[in-house]
Amino acid sequence: MTIQRMENVGIVVEDLEAAKAFFVELGLKVLGEGPVEGDWVDRVVGLDGVRVEVVMVGTPDGHGRLELMKFRAPKARVGDGHAPANTLGIRRIAFAVDDIDAAVAGLRARGVQLVGGVERYEDSYRLCYVRGPEGIIIMLSEQIG
Missing domain, CATH: 3.10.180.10 (2,3-Dihydroxybiphenyl 1,2-Dioxygenase, domain 1)
Incomplete structure (x- = not known):
């Protein structure tokens, strides 16, 4: 097995429109958007009753993509929106x-x-x-x- 490329980075947000506007202002392009739900997504992410709105944005060169997600169900967990740059995890x-x-x-x-x-x-x-x-x-x- 060899990794071919990085597909995307997923970011869970509460305000999907604000996140989309922010990344568009940075110069990313909206590649697609819409709802995702069903048994298959429940099985992939390991949650039950998933209903999520997704906006895929990409860099102008076509090599980088972000998947912005707003979970309608189950409700997203709240994180620390003011975490400093040295907090563990993707920062x-x-x-x-x-x-x-x-x-x-x-x-x-x-x-x-x-x-x-x-x-x-x-x-x-x-x-x-x-x-x-x-x-x-x-x-x-x-x-x-």
């Missing part, structure tokens, strides 16, 4: 951008705040963390070197 998603200042300005116009600041890593990158809806941490990275 952030990183995206390469061509202009970090423009990306940050566009997000700030939508009320998104930086976690820290925009910083330079050697002569290679400018980086920052922003916290999106549901407490999702996104790292933006602009290659400069």
